[in-house]
Amino acid sequence: MSDTIEVDGKQFAVDEEGYLADLNDWVPGVAGVMAKQDNLELTDEHWDIINFLREYYEEYQIAPAVRVLTKAVGKKLGKEKGNSKYLYSLFPYGPAKQACRFAGLPKPTGCV
């Protein structure tokens, strides 16, 4: 993986696992470019999770582990979405890891 990604003609630094180096750099286009690299088309359902993760980070200063994300999504967006089957259907590489990467957050705490 390259150490930068290009979004709208601008270069963004990423770490060796593809996470954005500085979360303050994030613009929505970052998620789009990262999704394309993973062969995903972002829908409103993806954006619900990405936006949720950014709000979670804003409030708690960490990216949640997957089971915490699942629980919290269930609470915020409804029980039918708070399960790993739904989240994996959106983010096949793992809802916490992949969605956090799209959201510009660091790798989730508790992902070992």
Place this chain on the structure above:
Amino acid sequence: MSEVVKKFMYLNRKAPYGTIYAWEALEVVLIGAAFDQDVCVMFVDDGVYQLTKGQDTKGIGMKNFSPTYRTLGDYEVKRIFVDRASLEARGLTQEDLVEIAWEDFETEEEIENIVEVVDAARVSELMNESDAIFSF
């Protein structure tokens, strides 16, 4: 498959900034929470400052991770204790500490604040009943 559940205590004794101990301890607690052990977190001595409200780290150029303590409930860490004598020695009360909520998403049972201020006898008791104590 039989699983042995051990009682772990994470003992926090140091101020939140100046050393890396407090942040490292919090990360270990959050990562360890995935393993479904019986976990409690204890704050004594300067460790009680880790839970104080209104921390502002701008002046020292470090990340303010105090909001992260409020996720402990989400991570199912439900037993959080603060030594009363350590608080009093620093002119602090429970009012000065953050509140950490816990909610069972199945039953919707909710506890507004799981932070419990305890006396020295209870601190010893909790230490004695722990299988392992990780001191930071």
